[in-house]
Amino acid sequence: xxxxxxxxxxxxxxxxxxxxxxxxxxxxxxxxxxxxxxxxxxxxxxxxxxxxxxxxxxxxxxxxxxxxxxxxxxxxxxxxxxxxxxxxxxxxxxxxxxxxxxxxxxxxxxxxxxxxxxxxxxxxxxxxxxxxxxxxxxxxxxxxxxxxxxxxxxxxxxxxxxxxxxxxxxxxxxxxxxxxxxxxxxxxxxxxxxxxxxxxxxxxxxxxxxxxxxxxxxxxxxxxxxxxxxxxxxxxxxxxxxxxxxxxxxxxxxxxxxxxxxxxxxxxxxxxxxxxxxxxxxxxxxxxxxxxxxxxxxxxxxxxxxxxxxxxxxxxxxxxxxxxxxxxxxxxxxxxxxxxxxxxxxxxxxxxxxxxxxxxxxxxxxxxxxxxxxxxxxxx
Amino acid sequence: xxxxxxxxxxxxxxxxxxxxxxxxxxxxxxxxxxxxxxxxxxxxxxxxxxxxxxxxxxxxxxxxxxxxxxxxxxxxxxxxxxxxxxxxxxxxxxxxxxxxxxxxxxxxxxxxxxxxxxxxxxxxxxxxxxxxxxxxxxxxxxxxxxxxxxxxxxxxxxxxxxxxxxxxxxxxxxxxxxxxxxxxxxxxxxxxxxxxxxxxxxxxxxxxxxxxxxxxxxxxxxxxxxxxxxxxxxxxxxxxxxxxxxxxxxxxxxxxxxxxxxxxxxxxxxxxxxxxxxxxxxxxxxxxxxxxxxxxxxxxxxxxxxxxxxxxxxxxxxxxxxxxxxxxxxxxxxxxxxxxxxxxxxxxxxxxxxxxxxxxxxxxxxxxxxxxxxxxxxxxxxxxxxx
Numbered sequence: 001x002x003x004x005x006x007x008x009x010x011x012x013x014x015x016x017x018x019x020x021x022x023x024x025x026x027x028x029x030x031x032x033x034x035x036x037x038x039x040x041x042x043x044x045x046x047x048x049x050x051x052x053x054x055x056x057x058x059x060x061x062x063x064x065x066x067x068x069x070x071x072x073x074x075x076x077x078x079x080x081x082x083x084x085x086x087x088x089x090x091x092x093x094x095x096x097x098x099x100x101x102x103x104x105x106x107x108x109x110x111x112x113x114x115x116x117x118x119x120x121x122x123x124x125x126x127x128x129x130x131x132x133x134x135x136x137x138x139x140x141x142x143x144x145x146x147x148x149x150x151x152x153x154x155x156x157x158x159x160x161x162x163x164x165x166x167x168x169x170x171x172x173x174x175x176x177x178x179x180x181x182x183x184x185x186x187x188x189x190x191x192x193x194x195x196x197x198x199x200x201x202x203x204x205x206x207x208x209x210x211x212x213x214x215x216x217x218x219x220x221x222x223x224x225x226x227x228x229x230x231x232x233x234x235x236x237x238x239x240x241x242x243x244x245x246x247x248x249x250x251x252x253x254x255x256x257x258x259x260x261x262x263x264x265x266x267x268x269x270x271x272x273x274x275x276x277x278x279x280x281x282x283x284x285x286x287x288x289x290x291x292x293x294x295x296x297x298x299x300x301x302x303x304x305x306x307x308x309x310x311x312x313x314x315x316x317x318x319x320x321x322x323x324x325x326x327x328x329x330x331x332x333x334x335x336x337x338x339x340x341x342x343x344x345x346x347x348x349x350x351x352x353x354x355x356x357x358x359x360x361x362x363x364x365x366x367x368x369x370x371x372x373x374x375x376x377x378x379x380x
Numbered sequence: 381x382x383x384x385x386x387x388x389x390x391x392x393x394x395x396x397x398x399x400x401x402x403x404x405x406x407x408x409x410x411x412x413x414x415x416x417x418x419x420x421x422x423x424x425x426x427x428x429x430x431x432x433x434x435x436x437x438x439x440x441x442x443x444x445x446x447x448x449x450x451x452x453x454x455x456x457x458x459x460x461x462x463x464x465x466x467x468x469x470x471x472x473x474x475x476x477x478x479x480x481x482x483x484x485x486x487x488x489x490x491x492x493x494x495x496x497x498x499x500x501x502x503x504x505x506x507x508x509x510x511x512x513x514x515x516x517x518x519x520x521x522x523x524x525x526x527x528x529x530x531x532x533x534x535x536x537x538x539x540x541x542x543x544x545x546x547x548x549x550x551x552x553x554x555x556x557x558x559x560x561x562x563x564x565x566x567x568x569x570x571x572x573x574x575x576x577x578x579x580x581x582x583x584x585x586x587x588x589x590x591x592x593x594x595x596x597x598x599x600x601x602x603x604x605x606x607x608x609x610x611x612x613x614x615x616x617x618x619x620x621x622x623x624x625x626x627x628x629x630x631x632x633x634x635x636x637x638x639x640x641x642x643x644x645x646x647x648x649x650x651x652x653x654x655x656x657x658x659x660x661x662x663x664x665x666x667x668x669x670x671x672x673x674x675x676x677x678x679x680x681x682x683x684x685x686x687x688x689x690x691x692x693x694x695x696x697x698x699x700x701x702x703x704x705x706x707x708x709x710x711x712x713x714x715x716x717x718x719x720x721x722x723x724x725x726x727x728x729x730x731x732x733x734x735x736x737x738x739x740x741x742x743x744x745x746x747x748x749x750x751x752x753x754x755x756x757x758x759x760x761x762x763x764x765x766x767x
Contacts, residue, residue, distance in 0.1 A: 133651035201726040337746050341742050342509050362716075368717075
């Protein structure tokens with residue numbers, strides 16, 4: 001039984017996407033990994049081809065598709081074995097803030113560009129001293145007549161170099177309750193006082209332009225606040241469910257790709273004249289790993305259905321995020337063990353895969369935070 | 381049992397002081413980026429006697445044991461896993477020359493290793509996957525007073541230095557038992573008939589380049605056979621034992637270094653209005669990490685101590701290598717997690733400790749290879765079913 005019911009439209013979309021990625025993305029990945037960034041052009045091509053922001057309605061240039069389109073994009077992107085073209089982040093994490101909480105004017109102004117790829121987005125929550133604890137953020141947003149003045153800095157921001165529009169979380173210092181002080185703002189990258197800091201050198205995600213962002217007396221119109229003042233924390237809580245599900249999808253699909261590679265490797269690699277898969281230990285390892293991936297996938301797909309039905313699955317998505325991202329890390333590491341010394345060469349895709357997946361148990365709320373949230377909502 | 385004597389304490393302190401004084405994470409990152417070996421630091425380490433400490437004084441060694449060599453590897457890797465690995469791997473292969481070769485060969489090469497004039501590298505494996513004796517095809521054929529070497533070796537680590545390769549060759553192609561046809565041959569690196577194919581970027585230890593080597597009619601004197609011809613198979617086990625002890629010690633230091641950094645970080649990082657070290661879950665993670673480091677230390681020291689006593693227990697050594705490397709991987713991985721987003725940045729060091737730990741786990745036989753050795757040794761002979 002298929003948990004996710006893909007239609008013919010979905011299948012046709014997938015087919016077009018597969019062709020696009022094979023032609024426009026996969027051949028360039030090694031270069032992008034060296035460049036530590038992807039060209040803006042590929043975002044535009046991806047958008048023009050209709051693959052960005054599939055949930056956005058036709059009114060703004062989207063196809064108004066259901067969440068299964070996001071699943072398809074996540075799955076197909078996993079075949080490209082890179083993280084630079086962070087379309088899942090853009091389409092399924094950042095842009096939904098504008099779509100759900102934006103005013104008519106904000107939507108009309110920004111959504112068409114988000115869909116076409118002319119506007120690349122980033123979300124700026126994390127600060128050097130406010131990671132797991134978002135309420136500790138020190139970036140301030142002070143109302144000044146019809147304007148809002150932003151001061152502070154953010155770090156570990158994906159798409160930090162390429163972004164044209166930042167969904168920014170900042171606190172009003174006049175409000176005592178930290179949770180009620182935070183609002184989300186739309187900040188255009190050409191706003192005076194906005195500066196991109198250095199690009200961060202990371203263990204993996206080499207093709208992703210992760211950066212620090214700085215705001216120094218950045219003046220934006222008051223109309224660029226998303227929703228009511230002080231609604232930021234609640235908006236984040238609402239949207240984090242989908243973000244965590246997107247993480248679980250990424251983890252499961254990455255794990256599937258790793259298993260495909262490592263099974264093939266073990267079948268083809270000969271030791272003492274026999275394929276590695278003749279080793280009982282190798283067989284058991286592959287069976288155990290495949291079981292884990294299947295369990296993770298079943299859980300993730302079930303949550304996709306719940307999510308599409310509009311259920312509140314904050315506990316389950318938190319659990320899925322931590323479990324699947326731990327799982328993919330274990331799968332990647334055990335795959336390195338199976339590959340032996342060849343896994344120590346970057347020419348072996350497992351080396352990059354391991355470096356890339358390591359961040360998954362950290363970003364979008366560390367796995368420790370996921371367990372804390374689950375415990376809280378379970379009433380423990 | 382493991383009370384350090386005065387000499388141990390002095391060596392440990394000297395190694396720690398040296399590493400603290402010389403190693404610098406910014407410089408390490410630069411060398412990793414440029415794929416350049418730390419020539420100057422290596423020279424200083426050799427001057428101070430950290431290279432070849434287990435070799436006899438007449439070869440400029442320290443006349444000490446593998447225990448002392450392990451202490452150096454541990455301390456170096458604790459301060460910087462990558463620099464530590466590079467400095468304690470750059471003489472890999474010379475151990476076999478010291479243990480098995482005739483005096484002439486030792487005199488010619490070992491002093492230069494200890495004095496930092498030469499480095500050496502192991503050229504055993506011919507498959508990408510790792511050492512598979514059945515795949516060894518490189519031949520060293522005796523012609524007059526020369527050996528003529530032909531064949532290809534996979535991903536030899538530490539290329540481009542003045543020095544030699546320790547090459548596992550078939551010296552008797554007519555024999556079909558590896559126990560008889562394998563020999564170790566010392567091949568000087570500056571030979572125009574050796575061709576290198578760069579293996580490119582690696583998961584870790586980029587400051588030591590790796591390359592595939594092709595030998596095309598490389599001529600060496602017969603006296604370059606390390607020890608007796610046809611003894612390569614037996615030498616291999618002893619040699620790997622020694623390398624595995626050093627690897628265990630490197631891993632131990634890497635684990636300790638990752639733990640040190642994690643403890644320091646959680647005591648200064650504040651979230652939710654308190655130091656994260658105050659959280660129970662963080663304390664328990666640290667407890668598990670510290671326990672793993674301590675277990676790794678116990679078994680590594682025991683294996684090294686017994687080796688120096690002449691009680692070379694292959695299974696114990698494999699257990700030490702497997703345990704210490706696993707500890708290093710798990711402790712460094714947890715350190716990344718404790719550092720959060722910062723742990724994923726190269727600047728934090730712990731992600732590099734993790735990558736170095738994983739290398740320690742995969743080289744000189746992965747976990748499964750050690751399990752094969754340990755399982756066979758523990759189970760012993762299995763009686764055949766009576767017919």
